[in-house]
Amino acid sequence: MSEVALLLQKQVSKGSWVNDKKVALIVSGVVLAMMVAFLIVPILSILSRSFAVSDGFGLENYINTLGTSRIWELGLNSVVMASLAASIAVSLAYAYAYALQRTDLPFKGILRIVIMVPLFAPSLVQAQGLIFLLGRNGVFNRFLGFDIDIYGFWGVTLANSLYTFPYAFLILSAALAVSDARLYESAVVMGAKPFRIFRTVTLPSTRYGIFAAIFVAFSLSITDFGNAVVIGGNFNVLATEIYNKVIGQGQFGLGAVVGVMLLMPAVISKLLEKQISKRQHAQVTDQSTPLQIRPNRLRNLVFGSYAWTIAAIFLSVPLIVFVASIVKLWPYNMAFSLKHYAFDVQNGTAPLWNSVGVAFATAFLGVVVVASAAIVSAKFKTVLSGPISFLSILPASIPGMVLGLGYVLAFNNPSNPFNMLYGTFPLIVLLYIYYNHAQGFLISSTSLKQISSTFDEASTMLGGSTLRTLFKVTLPLIWPTLLGVGVFFFMRAMVSLSAVIFLITPQTQVAAVSVLQLSDRGAANQAAAFSVCIMLIVIAMLLVVRLVLWLAGAKNVTLIR
Template sequence: MTDQTVSMSSRLRQFRLSDKSFATAVSVGILVLMVIFLVIPAVSILLRSFVGDSGWGLENYTETLNSGRIRELVGNSLTVSAITAALAVSLAYVYAYSIQRTNVVFKSFLRIVVMTPLFAPSLVQAQGLIFLFGRNGAFNRFFGFDFDLYGFWGIVLANTLYTFPYAFLILSAALAAADARLYEGAVVMGAKPMRIFQAITLPSTRYGIAAACFVSFSLSITDFGNAIVIGGDFNVLATEIYNKVIGQGKFGLGAVIGVLLLAPAVISKLLERRIARGQHALITDGSKPLVIGINRSRDLAYGIYAYVVAGMFLAVPLIVLLASFVRLWPYNLSFTLKHYSFDVQNGAQPLWNSIVVALATALFGVVLVTIAAIVVQKFRTPLRGPISFLAILPTSIPGMVLGLGYVLAFNNPANPLNMLYGTFPLIVLLYIYYNHAQGFLITTTSLKQISSTFDEASTMLGGSQLRTLFKVTLPILWPTLVGVAVFFFMRAMVSLSAVIFLITPQTQVAAVSVLQLSDRGANNQAAAFSVCIMLIVLAMLLLARSVLWLAGAKNITLIR
């Protein structure tokens, strides 16, 4: 063996040793952050639920579970969420079918319209419904109707609008995959359209339906904004946590309700995963793409349905926009810009706070989920399993529960990180880890599409893992990371329930301002704040899309 060969082997061993140390250090660092900002807050909720006035024990559980009110609240939450899921999934299925399986015109427009709830805080749906159907809403005031919106059905309708986009995205993906051979065979055998739907289409999308049901149910049972704005005297578990913690300062009882709220979310997630394991591939190498034939009566019927639904989704933000430009809804409809002067406590500062927090969340969120995804997909360390598990754990933790966990964990003088409490950095970290799972899954999916031959070639040429990441992996991955950054920005601008317990007068954000203004009856100013939030999110989406278009990455989806 020549000296040159020995020298090359020695350098490769050094690179491998350096790579191993680097991978271990990064893995430990990312795992420590997950434990501090995800596991400890979740555990703090559980531990605090066992601490009553007389010390450790089941006092809080006994007081809560023996209360007739809590049984009523559980029943209310389950009923509202079940009906919401049924409505959202049923309506979204037909809407997705209209776009994927018919020749309805302007499909891109129809897709964008039903995504509007994603651009605003969840309570904007309740806001819009109140302006339309409330006691002083447009239909009651100007058309002589007598709708009683507040209460059970108000929450159901608002949550249906809120969860519809998530159900639509899942069902649209499920309906997009189809093997034309099955449909051709059914037609040859003389099957009617309804029979084909029952025998082929519906069974092939059952996993998508199940996933959409579980997602809609989880989002509804953990939503706080719609319930508190439009619920009236009808209370659910999410509003009860707020009342116990903010209104009464009973953190122990709030923690118990948090555990109760966590249970259905976790169960629905486990059921979704169990059902998904049984899914099989619908498209194989012998499949033929389904071509949508011309059927004027079918296309007309589905087109009417799609545009009626789209009209409902347009009506909500448009009525909120209109209310922001009138002096006093609905008594004085003269045009004014006074509500955009934000002559309220803190003025427009919450909007600027939200923008700064959202930008920081986007920047640091992308960094953290990318590192976590690289650790799981590229590094071969014993910590891959725990990191992968913790990375998707937030999908099972409601925002209000995690936010309360942050209060209990970091508003504790014994915690060395107590200095973070009441600051913007802690809010940024909460937003990052609350939305961590979605960003991680998107990034991991893109990493899986990058062949390992790039890493192997780099290693053979003597490149370290760090050099390979910066020279090979990240340049390929960057368009996806732009999409993930936009996702984090959007969620930080519109999320309400996760941050409601962490807000102080100095750290006020726009979504909370909307809630507080609505709560004290300043609906026009609340509408102006909502409009500003939606415009900021849309501006960021357009900016990111422009960057991707100029860079030639035109096929990246920014809303997932």
């Protein structure tokens, strides 16, 4: 803000600056207090419970857990599976992103939408689809005569590769979207062949995007719970061990130890990604020349064939799940039937409507929470801005199951003043908000930073307070982004499984958990029907919001990030 604007602000209303500062401190204090209550306390509860023993505190839980060969086997299973799944996802996603960003293929919009499908469904839908395709009673084994055993290590790895592919693609697509044509022209002048140009120019310029995609895919895979439970068979990982310790055996102390173990790889992965990102330099400057894609039939044929093959694979998973939901009894009676959509199971359609209600509440409150955190960090500069900014992105390093277990340990404690929330939908809403807080905060902060300070200065010169500027200028400018953040929260609340698995009661059942429970007891057709409903609700919400943005003229807002 310029000195003239500050002087005018003081002249118009000397007390307004004091009032603005007080308001900023109050709002910042509320934001920070909520972060402490619903983010820091649950994490500290896990750490505390992992050291809790019958006569106080000690290392007994760690000794009992780490002293067994099983836990080391599970840790190795998790790391190897996640590493391979990340490698597969990133390798395939890089070629797919290259096809969409560095070629002139037709129908790129369709190719982009198709591989976003895993984002619209619980992670375990990938495992469901693979079972219907490659399982013992799947299409390939039962109808085409193959003998494929998809259960176990390879099933979990492939399912997580499909699950993390869209996340890797979004990162790599952004890395490949910008480039300096001068580098490529220089390489051509020097006589470099296409593969050498790719190896010496394209790969180095996108290496940080590759590292970021690997870390994201690894973190998502090692902390995923749904795919491992549905298709893992006798192959277990740390995520399933937490579930078994807590739900199956009620051993919260040992479960907390495994939670700490699961937290470490995700945190280390995030720290490494941050360190590597710090070394990244701008690939495009004000002197750069945009890369122009030249027509090339052979290139388009190769990458077009690849892209449509990958798209067909991704489309086959939800399609086979849909088919399974509309036949009488897969795979024995393939006659058309909608009986599975009657949901004549325990609780009926209640979990689905519960999820919709929770998702709307999460979307509304999530926007308020993350927008408040972004505003006090970027606009209301106080002594609390730094801690709030740090805590806002902390959830990106916390696995869903770990945070969910922390909520159980923290809010099931009678001494916690928020104990009355335990076993209720509001606590589930708060869990969803803070589990996905980092992404929503980063999107909101990015939008705020794109608003020129000139607007604030103009408002100040006209005598407007900070709050008046916020409501009259800032929020009207970023409302499309906030609407996109709301859609993000809605979608995540509909599809998230691992974060909420420990908080569910018969009265607070949600659809994603119903899919898991139905799959677990062999009701594959009904589980498929629940999955289809979840996907249709998420897609319908996306389409409605797209229509709203289109009617409002805000056509360039990205809803899926």
